[in-house]
Amino acid sequence: MADRNYPYGQAGGGGYYQGGGHQQSPYSRPRRGGGGGGGGRGGGYYGGGGGGHHHHQQTPQHTPESRAEQKARQLKLNLYKLGEEKDFHPPSDLLKLSRWIQERAKDGVEPVNAAFRIMVVEQPHKIPLIAALIGFLCLSPNQRRDAERQDPAEHDADAQVASKDDTVGITVVKDLVRAFRTYLDARLWRNTRLSLHLFAALVPLRIISASSLRTLLSSFAAVLDEPGVAASRGDRAAICIIEMICRGGQDLLLRDDVDDVDGVENGDAASADEGARQELDALVEKVTAYNASRKVEYELAAPFSVDAIDGNTLRQESFEDCVRALEACQSQGYTRPAFLPTPSDLLPAAISPSASKLPREERSVSLPDVLVPPDEDLDASGVDVAFASFGETAGERTKRHARSGKLDIGKGEADQRRAGSGPERVDRQARWFVDSVPQPGTPSSVVLRAILADMIDLYEVNRKDAARLILDLPSWLRRGTFGGKVSPDAGLFGESDEEWWYVERAGTGQTVEGGWSLDDLIVESVVSTSLVLPTPPRNALYYTALLREVVSVTPGTIAPSLGRTIRTFYSAMGDGRIDAEVLDRFADWFSIHLSNFNFGWAWKEWIGDAALPASHPRRAFSRRIVELEVRLAYYDRIKQTLPEEIAQSSLAPEEPLPAFTYADESHPYHAQASRLINSIRAKAAAPVIMADFESFKASIRPDPSSFSLPDAGNDDGGIDAQGKVESEQQAEAVVRDIAIQAVLFVGSRSFSHFLNIVERYHALLRQLSSSPRMRIAILCGATRFWARSAQWVGIVIDKLLQYRIVEPADVVDFVFSPPTDEPAPVLLGSGDGVPHSFSRVPAVVGAGSSQRDWSSFNWWLIIRLTLKKVNGRVDQLQKRLEDIEREEALEQERKEAALAAGMDEDDSTPASPQQVPAAPSLPLFPTSASLPPRPDLSSANAVTATTVASTTARDEEKRKATSEEARISLEAIQVEQRKVFISVLGGFNRLLKQSGALQMDLASTQEWDDAKWQSWWIRGWFLELCRLFNKQILANRETIMANVFPDEADPAREIVERAIDMLSE
Incomplete structure (x- = not known):
């Protein structure tokens, strides 16, 4: 397998994958990475040796604490590299690794627990492999913990979820269950969903009972029955159910008292719970009913025109397709996708529930009954508590880096919350490949695209690692999942010469569940995610940089996929089917892509469009690409790459140099x-x-x-x-x-x-x-x-x-x-x-024409820049006011505490000039309010009660003035913001009415002239304005509606209202 990396690596310590460490590898044969260099820092995280350090440093003392930290770090790094060796063989290597973990757990099981927690939520492609490793730790007869060597002070009393007789595997599972509950309480939806994936993978090993998992899913289904549930909450709960059923399949039908893992799939009714199918059918029914009652905006969130979708070229995939996939899974008898590994595919026959010598109660865990708490109960500190419960706090991390002299490059709390929560919604994403990728509305599409989407999003911290990982996706699935130039030996299980992907499914006939194009899937997933409206999950530049890395690794194989993508979009521009904002982002990506690869493109294919109206989307797109290329290089360089016809229609006739009005010596000034x-x-x-x-x-x-008018014929x-x-x-x-x-x-x-x-x-x-x-x-x-x-x-x-x-x-x-x-x-x-x-x-503006060329993209960018600038000022002053009020509250709290302690308010003088009270004892965790004032022993500084009262009054007046000034400044900038939005919306509304842009018919675009296409651009930027700034429009709704859209029948007002409603979905 190609090298794969954990996204948030920790520095230091060579493990058995990296070499350079003193610890023995759990494997007998050599691994990649090489030994660490002498005098260096060990093998390091990414493998290879560490050379000698060039600076003289004092050798750290190897205290028992530091040695324990090093062992824990090495154990985590080794587990993060699970399955990443070139010659990895799951049955034998997992056995050796499980024995090695057993030995390391004798020094403390918490590092093992911590490593598994991180692996589950940040390595979604390894879920089946992680489940197989846990299977070894739970079902192997020699995996019982040595309780005598376990430090009883290792955990707090509340964290002792495992008894002393639990195996290491069961201890890990119980800890993961506890983590799952914490994630759910903090509404870390992605962590919750990935934890459920692992639980589903453990069901066929009978480590997690199927009945408790079904009961758990019913708790998520209860969210769908909540009155007026928001789509951001309901969609996430529904996706947990959809992905669980699609991944778990018939394993969710298993009886808890039967250890036969193959009985259900082979049609053995004795292995199936009689009421399980009814429970799953009820879950499907609830998700379907929720989808039917779900009210969301379609047109404003669609990358393509809804009325002009061509099913053969342009499609969309959204939440509705996930529901169709769930119904398809139900109609197929709850059969999981054939490409997804299960632990039984990776474990030897001796490691199975039926072969295990351990009693069932010692190798299984039942999931607890939970309720999904309402989002309103989530306070600002809930997520921080979730992370602090299972890892080092930010303060501990800072101290550790300070001790080691290393720079703290760990993730910030905001990034941790974002990674744990995942995207808020199931976005509407563009699809344009047909037979070479999983089709929307199928379980295969739901499962495979979810794995890839999580990998792309989680590994945003390192685009190079993200590119290598997603290109190595076939190595974590069944051999043959991807065809083409992917190695037939890439995969965790299956035979390389077996054409298994033509699968007969009950009720649907033969379906294709493999042999897809990895390049098409990656290009479609990355590009479509970058085009999500109103904003992509990550900065759009990340997806551009990620694709650049992918192309750099595999330039020969992925180029055809990119070419088909560009041609499909360019073809759809012909009749205005693509959203204006999508065109802008697509042009940004394509221009940067060309700049990284010598600006080479088949421009001759576009020569025939040079005769189209100047504002036609194809002409505008071509001009935009050339304009951005000139910015990324220089004028003459780009001119050399273009055919003469394209240069005449898309390239400016002069370099982008200044036009200084007074440069000519003949100018009077x-x-x-x-x-x-x-x-x-x-x-x-x-x-x-x-x-x-x-x-x-x-x-x-x-x-x-002396002044005389100039002659009529002169040009002065x-x-x-x-x-x-x-x-x-x-x-x-x-x-x-x-x-x-x-x-x-x-x-x-x-x-x-x-x-x-x-x-x-x-x-x-x-x-x-x-x-x-x-x-x-x-x-x-x-x-x-x-x-x-x-x-x-x-x-x-x-x-x-x-x-x-x-x-x-x-x-x-x-x-x-x-x-x-x-x-x-x-x-x-x-x-x-x-x-x-x-x-x-x-000079002369015709009917329906505009004084600005809105097809140039730049006038809209100036408007967007202006609105973001004024919004930034509002946000800045809002934060300033909140900070001032917070500081004033703390100061008031300190003064009240000082008065309660008998001290003077000014924090400098005791209450009595003759007696200085003893300093009160501090609490274990003092706050600013509990700290006593510093006593002043000078009697000359004693003040009278009148002075104290006047000082207090002045302080109160100053405090009020400070917050009042901030509030006045905020209100002033909010008034400015309101005026600016009224002006922008009013300007667009006038243009819409003049041009009739909202009444245009896309079916007749072949007959449009330049003025009509200008109207199309005006409509497109108005849609982008409404959905991008709907939060600010909502804050000033009444004023905007009264001043800009007084007519309730105005179609522009309807669009604004729909954009506002997107916030409450």
Whole structure:
């Protein structure tokens, strides 16, 4: 097998897989990894030797505690590497490993328990193998614990769930059951679900009783009967039932008093519980009824147009398909997928319930009756308690790293909560491969895609490991699960030459349950997860980086899958079936993918689409890809890779360089602009520059006695021969435009240059932007300067917003209502005149047309940037207010505690000037409130009761002022947020009504002109606005509806309402 790694590795200590350690391997034959180098740190986590350390360090003392920690760490690392040897043979190697664990458990079983807990919830692909190892530990006759050597102080009294006569395996199982209950109490749904997977795998070994597992599933079914249950809660509970039944299959029908593991599958009614099938049927019925009553949004969460889905090319897989898979499993007699290993496939015949010499009560565990607690009872500390119960706390981890001198690179608590909980919903995911992957609505699809999805999500901490692991997925399943170029010997069980995947199923006939394409499955899973709406489970860049690693490992095999994916999406763009946001993300991924592989693509296939309207999705997608490629490389490099036809239709005719209005020496204000640039480069002070501005503005003001209008035929933009303008307003506009363009010109060399210039002349820019009209003029000047580069326009606007030179409302007005009365002097020679100018506003706007090109993606990105900026300010001030109130509450608590202790409130003086009270004894875990004030023995510092009262009053007034100021600031920024959202929604609503975008018929896209496709983009960005910012829209719902959507029959209002309803699903 290829090398596979545990996602959250711990440093230090060479184990029997890594070499370099002094501990003997449980296996007789050599393993990969090699020995550790002399003088180093041992074999290390990833295998191989550790070279000599280059720094002189003091040799640590090998105290009994440190030796115990090293042994525990080595035991965990060895277990994390379970099954990852190239020549791993389950029956023999699991036997040796179980004996080795038995020996190590004599020094304490807690490290064994901790390792199994982590393996279950963070190595989902190993669940059957973990169950087989537990089978060895439970059913082998020599696996009884040596109770005399077990430290009785190892656990707290509450943690003693195993009796002294329990085997190591039963001790582990009982600990996993206790962990499961803690996960459930903390609503760590993924940990709960993966624990259930293990319990299902232990049922055929009779270690977990089938009846107790069915009873446990009924507790999850009770969640589905709760009145008004939210989809985020009901879906998770239902998925636990669906995956358990699909994975457990007929094992869930077993009787508790029969040890025959093959009886049910062979049709032996004596091995089946008579009421078990009725119990499973009742569970299926409850899940089906829940699905029928489930109210969720479809259109806004669909990556493809719901009305235009082509079943032969584009499909979707969602919760409804999981329910169909459950019904299919029921109709097939509860038969599990044939590719999924069971412990009996991995264990020798001697290790089975029927062959075990141990009494049944010593090798089995019944799951407890539980209730799924309501989500409302989960407080903020519940998840932390769940983790603290089973592993070292953050403080302990910090101390350990401080002792060892190593950097703490462990997962943060937020990451732990995210990993334990998993995604909140069963998302609607795109599917486009047909016969080469498991079909939606089948048990095989539910089981296999769940394993892969958990691996992709859990291993986000290391994309290289994630790529190797998912490519090695066949090694954990039955041989033949994947065909193509996958080695026929890759797998845990089965014969390599057996074509078992054509399976006869009762009620459905012959079905395909193997021989799939691993490349197609990986590409489809990763890409579709990155396209989940409204947001993917992880940062979209992670999925791009993951696919990059996958392609790097297997470039020859996975390239065809990528090609088919791209062509399928491009074909679907022809009639507008793909969501606009999905197109944006797909373009981001594809451009980065090309940049990693020499920008090679079959561009000639797209030449025929160059004649389509400029706003057609295919044309827009092509332009976006080329634009992003230029950002990732440089203009001439990309131009060389494109055919001439594609270059003419998709590549800008000029490099993305600045368009400095005053660069031409013939411009009347070239000399003044050059002087200003030299002053900025010389780091002149802002007052000096302002004085120069005033002098220059006075020199170009109109002189009524001498000013004459320019000739009608000239092109001087309203400037006379002496450079004077027509009005005072034009003079101010010229000064402001020269200032912003000079700043941008000096800062155009790089982002850091631009940032330094803005910081240096922040006060000057603020002075030039004192009114909304001035701020919009600054935005216009900046956009004209970067008319060839929409990327730099976004960068400049972002920083202008950050430094409050412009306000969010100004950006929204600039986008939706660009000024058309800019003074002619600032337009002369500006970026509006360059080819494909990003800043140019059409002089005449036809019916249904827009003043902005919404097919460029960039105007929507500017709107999104602005909304995120104002939301970030609200969140920041909200957190600040919460922190201040928390500190004030603690301070008040401390003062009350001080008064109760007879001490002065100011924490410096005893209550009586003649007597200093003795310091009270501290509690075992003191808080800030319980700490006594530090006594001041100086009688000169004694204060009177009047002084104390006045001081207390001043402190109370100061405290109120502090929180009140924070609250006022928060309310002010919330008002700004409300205005910005009203402006954005109002702007889109006007465009929707002008263009009739919500009434368009996708069936007639072949006849659409450019204006129609512009309307399609406007509708797409409006949908994205509503679903992405529905939380903020909900917070300001009444004001938005009253000011933007007063008509209840407005179709745009209906979309907004549906987006808001997504929050309550």
